[in-house]
Every structure is written in C-alpha cells, then in structure tokens.
Amino acid sequence: MSAEKIVILTGAGISAESGLGTFRDEDGLWAQHRIEDVATPEGFAANPQLVHDFYNARRAQSVAATPNAAHQALARLEAAHPGEVLVVTQNVDGLHEAAGSKAVMHMHGALSGALCAACENRWPAPMVMAPSDPCPVCAKPTTRPDIVWFGEMPYDMDQIWDHLRAADLFVAIGTSGNVYPAAAFVQDAARYGAHTVELNLEASATISDFAEARFGKASEVVPAWVAEVLGT
Structure with missing residues (x-):
C-alpha cells in the first residue's frame, strides 16, 4: 500500500x-458522572470543584497508563x-x-494543560488543580483544564x-x-x-x-x- x-x-x-475508559464503559469514571456535569461549560460554572476533581482523577489515570x-x-x-x-x-x-x-x-485539548478562562493563558497543568488556583499571568482564580468540552469548538x-x-x-x-x-x-x-x-x-x-x-x-x-x- x-x-x-x-x-x-x-x-x-x-x-x-x-486502561483509559471510554464513554461507554460500565464501571469507569464516565459512568459515575453525567456528561452535562463534568464536560460542559455550564457544568463547570455550576460546580467547578466537581469538574476539577473529575479531571484530576483522569489526569492521574493518564499519567499511570502506558x-x-x-x-x-x-x-x-x-x-x-x-x-x-x-x-x-x-x-x-x-x-x-x-x-x-x-x-x-x-x-x-489535553489533560497535561491548564487554561485561564479569563485571559486564555495556557500552562502545564499540575497533577491536582482546584477552582482557587490563580492564573500565572492575570492572577484570577479562573483556572480550568485545557479540555474542549461539549458545546465548544x-x-x-x-x-x-x-x-x-x-x-x-x-x-x-x-x-x-x-x-x-x-x-x-x-x-x-x-x-x-x-x-x-x-x-x-x-x-x-x-x-x-x-x-x-x-x-x-x-x-x-x-x-x-x-x-x-x-x-x-
């Protein structure tokens, strides 16, 4: 060919x-959460701690995988x-x-990246992220995973x-x-x-x-x- x-x-x-689950796995991370809650801008606005916890877990899985x-x-x-x-x-x-x-x-996007929702600065994500994390550039506590969620381009x-x-x-x-x-x-x-x-x-x-x-x-x-x- x-x-x-x-x-x-x-x-x-x-x-x-x-070992990294798909949407359809019956016992994986996705099965424990509604997509709307952890993979949409609206879900992040409603409960940023839940979203960070979800992606912290995914990041840990990804780092451990080969x-x-x-x-x-x-x-x-x-x-x-x-x-x-x-x-x-x-x-x-x-x-x-x-x-x-x-x-x-x-x-x-990638689990290895962090994104500021305010100024769009990007930087390497730490293993554990939290809603209070300040952006290294603008210092606002608007850090999110650098992941494209449903409804985003x-x-x-x-x-x-x-x-x-x-x-x-x-x-x-x-x-x-x-x-x-x-x-x-x-x-x-x-x-x-x-x-x-x-x-x-x-x-x-x-x-x-x-x-x-x-x-x-x-x-x-x-x-x-x-x-x-x-x-x-």
Missing part, C-alpha cells in the same frame, strides 16, 4: 487497552514511512507522544481540514462516529480523493462512509495494518 500523506484520527478505543501496541505501531509508522504521517486525536491523554509519535494534534480545525483535504490515506481508529466534527472527517477526506479505512473494535456510526474496514482489538489490528503499509 502506497500513500504519501497519511492522516489518522484516533478516539477513545485506541487507549482502552491501556502506551499499548497500537500507539507504538503508529509511532513506528511515523518514523518509517517516507511520506507524512499526522495523528489527529480526540483523546486528551498523552499516550501517542509517550509511544514516540511527534506529529500529533489534540483537537479536544475543537482546536486547530482550520489546519485539520487542510490536512484532511491533502491526505492520500485517511484512517480512523477506535472512534464511535457519533461526535462531530470528527465524524465528518471521513466524508471530507474521501471527497478530496483519499482512500479511507476504519480500524475499530466494531463498526462505527459512519462505517458506510469508509472504503475499507477491519475489526478487532486496536492492539492487534493497528500493528497488522501498519506492517502492511510499511511492507514489513
């Missing part, structure tokens, strides 16, 4: 085998592929970078659309196909000529938009696909 520019979208499914074979395979692909490989991730963990990937765009969208429209190959890994704008990426990439592949545990909501699909654990299907792309 030959493709000069490869754009890869990753979702929660690629990190599930590293990349799995799928993350490692994508890092290997970036290192060995003669063209460009870009990972656009919906995940807020740092497992792609921990595995060695360098070209990573976090469209939904994902980061770097203009750049991401440009990358999608220049891609020879678009691959979605571990995504549900239920969250926009990411769910529209496959149609946009295909419209501009990319071959499209879904690698997933089960079919996503947008499976009919892909030219090709392979199902199974990310730790199995992703390394197999990468080996095929690299001809190894």
